[in-house]
Amino acid sequence: MLQLCWVFLALCCIIVWEEGKSSDTQKWSSLEHKGPYFPPEYEPLPDNICFNYDGQPVKLSPVTEEIATFYAKMLDHEYTSKEVFQNNFFCDWREEMTKEERKLIKTLSKCDFSQIHKYFVEKSEERKNMTKEEKQVLKEEASRLMEEYGYCLLDGHREKIGNFKLEPPGLFRGRGEHPKMGKLKKRIQPEDVTINCSQDSKIPAPPAGHRWKRVQHDNTVTWLASWLENIHGRPKYIMLNPSSKLKGEKDWQKYETARRLKMKVDSIRKQYRRDWTSREMKIRQRGVAIYFIDKLALRAGNEKDDESADTVGCCSLRVEHITLHRRLDAQEHVVEFDFLGKDSIRYYNKVPVEKQVFKNLKLFIKHKDPEDDLFDRITTVKLNKTLNESMPGLTAKVFRTFNASTTLQDQLNKLTTEGMTVEEKILSYNRANRAVAILCNHQRAAPKTFERSMQLLQEKIQKKKEQIEEAKKELKEAKKAHKDKAVQRLGEQLKKLQLQETDREENKVIALGTSKLNYLDPRISVAWCKKHQVPIEKIYNKTQRDKFAWAIDMTDENFQF
DNA sequence: GCCCAGACTTGATACGACATCT
DNA sequence: AGATGTCGTATCAAGTCTGGGC
Numbered sequence: 029m030l031q032l033c034w035v036f037l038a039l040c041c042i043i044v045w046e047e048g049k050s051s052d053t054q055k056w057s058s059l060e061h062k063g064p065y066f067p068p069e070y071e072p073l074p075d076n077i078c079f080n081y082d083g084q085p086v087k088l089s090p091v092t093e094e095i096a097t098f099y100a101k102m103l104d105h106e107y108t109s110k111e112v113f114q115n116n117f118f119c120d121w122r123e124e125m126t127k128e129e130r131k132l133i134k135t136l137s138k139c140d141f142s143q144i145h146k147y148f149v150e151k152s153e154e155r156k157n158m159t160k161e162e163k164q165v166l167k168e169e170a171s172r173l174m175e176e177y178g179y180c181l182l183d184g185h186r187e188k189i190g191n192f193k194l195e196p197p198g199l200f201r202g203r204g205e206h207p208k209m210g211k212l213k214k215r216i217q218p219e220d221v222t223i224n225c226s227q228d229s230k231i232p233a234p235p236a237g238h239r240w241k242r243v244q245h246d247n248t249v250t251w252l253a254s255w256l257e258n259i260h261g262r263p264k265y266i267m268l269n270p271s272s273k274l275k276g277e278k279d280w281q282k283y284e285t286a287r288r289l290k291m292k293v294d295s296i297r298k299q300y301r302r303d304w305t306s307r308e309m310k311i312r313q314r315g316v317a318i319y320f321i322d323k324l325a326l327r328a329g330n331e332k333d334d335e336s337a338d339t340v341g342c343c344s345l346r347v348e349h350i351t352l353h354r355r356l357d358a359q360e361h362v363v364e365f366d367f368l369g370k371d372s373i374r375y376y377n378k379v380p381v382e383k384q385v386f387k388n389l390k391l392f393i394k395h396k397d398p399e400d401d402l403f404d405r406i407t408t409v410k411l412n413k414t415l416n417e418s419m420p421g422l423t424a425k426v427f428r429t430f431n432a433s434t435t436l437q438d439q440l441n442k443l444t445t446e447g448m449t450v451e452e453k454i455l456s457y458n459r460a461n462r463a464v465a466i467l468c469n470h471q472r473a474a475p476k477t478f479e480r481s482m483q484l485l486q487e488k489i490q491k492k493k494e495q496i497e498e499a500k501k502e503l504k505e506a507k508k509a510h511k512d513k514a515v516q517r518l519g520e521q522l523k524k525l526q527l528q529e530t531d532r533e534e535n536k537v538i539a540l541g542t543s544k545l546n547y548l549d550p551r552i553s554v555a556w557c558k559k560h561q562v563p564i565e566k567i568y569n570k571t572q573r574d575k576f577a578w579a580i581d582m583t584d585e586n587f588q589f
Numbered sequence: 590g591c592c593c594a595g596a597c598t599t600g601a602t603a604c605g606a607c608a609t610c611t
Numbered sequence: 612a613g614a615t616g617t618c619g620t621a622t623c624a625a626g627t628c629t630g631g632g633c
Contacts, residue, residue, distance in 0.1 A: 156605095163606090195623065203601075203624065249596065257623095263595060264623085278597085327599095328627065336625080370626055371600055409591090412628070425598085425627060472601070481616065539601070546599055569619065591633085599626065608617075 055250045055274065059225050061180035061189070063232030063240075064253050064266055065173060066218070067196040070094040077147045080140035081133055092125045095212060098199045100144035107201060113210035117199060120212035180252060180268070181229075188269035189252065194221075200259045204337040204372025211259055220255040250274055260335065270545075271574035280578055283549040285421045286429040287589060292419045293430070297322065299418065304384045310405035316388050317342050317403050317411060321427050324379065325467050327370060328408040328424035339368045342424070343408045348398035352389055353378075361386035375469050432464045432547035437589045439463045440556050453562050455527050457553075462534060464543045472539035485529050492522045544572070550579035555587035 072093060078085040079096055088096060099108065099117055107113050118136045125133065133139065158166075177192040197215040200208055218238035225231065227245045234240050241255075251265035268275055289296075300322075303315025320326050320342050329341020340349065349367035356362040359380045369375045381389075392402055408424065415422040439460035444453055475481070499515045550568075554576070557564045568576060 167606095191622080193621090201624090206624095251596075254595090259624095265596075267597080282598090330627065332626095339625085341626085371624075373601080407591095408627080409629095423628065470600080475617095477616070484616090542600055571619070593632090594630095596629085597627085600624080601622105602624105603622080604620090606617105606619085608615100610615075611613090 053248045056182050056247050057226070058184065058229065059180065059182050059247070059252070060229035061225060061232060061252050062177050063223055063234070064194045064221065065177040065192050066194055066216075066235055073097070073144065073147065077143050079144060080142075082138040083140075086129075086132065089126050089129065092121070092129050094197070095121050095124055096139075096141060097144055097148070098197070098212075100141035101148050102199065103141060103145045107209060110209065112205075112207060113199075113201075116208060116210035117212070120210075124212065182268070182272070182274065185273065187272040187274070190267050190269045192266060194255075195257075195264070202337060204339065204368060206337045207335060208259055214258045216255050222254050224249065224251055224253065271571075271577065276575070276578045279575075282429060283433065283551070283589075286426055286433060286549065288419060289422060289426050289430045290434065290589070292422075293322075296415075296418050301382075301384075304382075304388055310410075312388050313392060313403045313405050314411060314414060316385055316392070317406060318415070319381075319385060321424050322431070324365075324377065325428045325431050325469075326375075327428070328411065330408050337368070337372050339370060339372055341369060343403055343406060343411060345402040346398065347393045347396045347400050347402055350389065350393075350402065352386065352393075354386075363389065369469065373469065373471050428468060429547055429549075432468060432543055433549040433552060433589050435464050435467055436460050436548050437552050440552070444556070444560055448560075450562055450566070451524055451527050453560055454566055455531055457556070457562070457567060458531055458540065459534070461540045461544060461548070462538055464548060465538045465540050468543055468547060470539045470542045471537055474536050478536060482529075482532065485525065485532070489522065489525050489529065492518065492525060496522060545575070549589050550576035551583040551587045552589050554579050554583040555585050558583070558585035 070090060072090050079088055079093070080086065099121070102108050114136055122130055122133065174192075178189055179186050180189055181187075194216050195213070198213050200206075200211045200213045202209050218234040219241055221240055222242045222244060223232055223240050224244050224246055226247065231243055251267050253266040254263050256262065257264050270276070270279070296318075300315040300318045303311045304319075306312050306315065321328070327341035329344035331344060332339070340346065345367065349365060351364040351366070353362040353364060354360070356364075356378065361383055362378050362380050363386070365375055365377045365379070367375055389402075392404075396402075396404075412423045415424065415426075440457065443456035443459055448456070496515060496518045499518055553567050554564065556562070557567055564573065564580060573580060
C-alpha cells in the first residue's frame, strides 16, 4: 500500500513538473496546528544567591538578573574570555538595565558572577542525580508536550513538526570569529510571532493575556509560525519534520534533479572547458568556478556582509585563499586552497588542475591584492542563471548532491564483494560514506576521549590475540573438534574488533551524518542493502528510516542513481 | 541589473539516554 | 551499582536560492 502511494506520488510529481510552475507553488490545502510552545518564564534566583559588583552584593532587577544568568552559566566556556564576546554582552546587558543599575554597573571586570555560576553548576548536578522516578516524571511531561504541540494536521494527515519549541533567550554564540558573539538573543513574545494556518482551521490560541503579531493563511509556504530573530533580523520558522510527506517529496525531487544532471553533465563539462579559452574574462571565470564546484564540490559562495564571520565559498574566494604551484611534489599545476568555509570549517586541499585552469587562475590574480576577489566578474546569481540555462532546475548545489551520490554508488560497487561478512560490508559502506564526507569537507572535532578509547580497543584486540594463542596451544594438546570451533569463533571476534578499530581510526575527524542525511540519495543505500542482504537497520537508525521512508518503500535492488 | 527579504536546506555540536564495562 | 563510552536527538546557526521592487 505504502509503495503504491509513493509510485502514485512519483507520477503526480512528474505531471506537476511537466505542467510547469503553477501547481508547484501551492504547498497544502489545509493546515491546522497548536502554535509554538513557549519556553517557561524566568525564575528569579533565590535570595541567598548574589551578584557582586566591585566587591558589593547587588540585587538586580529580574530582567537584568536573567541576562546575568546567561553569562554566568557560560563562565567555563572559553569564549567568555574573548573580548568581542564580552563587549557585545556587556553592551546589550547594559541596555536592558534599569537606570540605577546602568549608573552603577560600568565595567564588566568588576562584575562577579561566581555565586550565580556555582548555583547553576549545583543545579545541573542535582538534575543528573535525579532518581529514576523523577526522571520518569520529566519524560512523561515531555511526551505530553510533544503530543500537544509536536504535531500538525496537513491535508488531513497528522505530521510531525520539526521544531515546535521556540528558542529560549540566551547569548548568541556564532561559529568562528563572529562579530556578534555574546549579543543578547531576546525572548520571543507572542506579539513577535506570525501564525500560518488555513482559514477554516482552528486558530491556535496565544498564551493568556497575549496576542499574535499576525495570523495569515498562505498556502504557498510550508511554515507554521515565524518571527524575526533580533541578532541579524532574519526570519526564523517552525516547519515540519523531515519525516513528513511534504519534506519527503521535496527531498525526492532534489535527488531527481541530481539524476537529471547525471544525464547532462558530460555536455556541461565540455562547455565549461570551452569557456576556459573564451575571449571574455567573465566567461573564463565562470568556467573555472563551475569547474571547482564540480570537481571539488565547493559551495556557491554568496556574498556576505561584515556582520558575520568571514567565510567564503567558490564565488567569494579571494586571491589570498589560493596559492599556485607550477610544480609541487612531483605534480604539475597544483592549486593550494586554504580558506574558511561554512561554519568556519577550514578547507585545505592541494589539487592538480588542468594547465588551462592554472593559466586562467594566474590571469585572474594578476595585479590584484590578496584581499581582492578571485572571481571579480561573476556572482552566484549569474552563475546559477547560466547553469539553469544548461538544465532546468540546475544550481551550484546540485553538483554537490550529484557528485556525492555518484561517489557513494561508485565506491559501494568498488568496495563490496560477495564473500564478505555483514560486518565487512558495513565497513565498506562506511568507507564509501567517508569518501563522500571527505569530498564535501564534512569535519568534526575529534572526540574528546578518542585517544583513550582507541587505546582501550587496542588492548581488547591484544587480549583476544592472546586468547587465540592459548586456545591453539590447548588444541595441539587435545585434538578435539569443539576446540577447533572455539579457535574459529575467537578468530571471528578478533576480526570484528579489528574492523571496528579501522573504522574508528579512519573516522576520527570525519562526520558522516551530514552527507548521509543531505547528500546521498537514500535509494542507493536501500538498493545496496537489498542486493547484499544487509539489514537496513545497520545503515539507517529509526529517525533516518522515517526520513527516508519514501526511498525504502519504492526502491528495489536494481536501482541505479 | 542590483538589492533585499523571505523561505528553505545544510551544518556542527551539546546533551542526555541508553548500553556496556568494571 | 557506578563509571564510562556510544549513539541518537535537539538545537540553532549559517548556508543557498528565488522572486519582487526598483
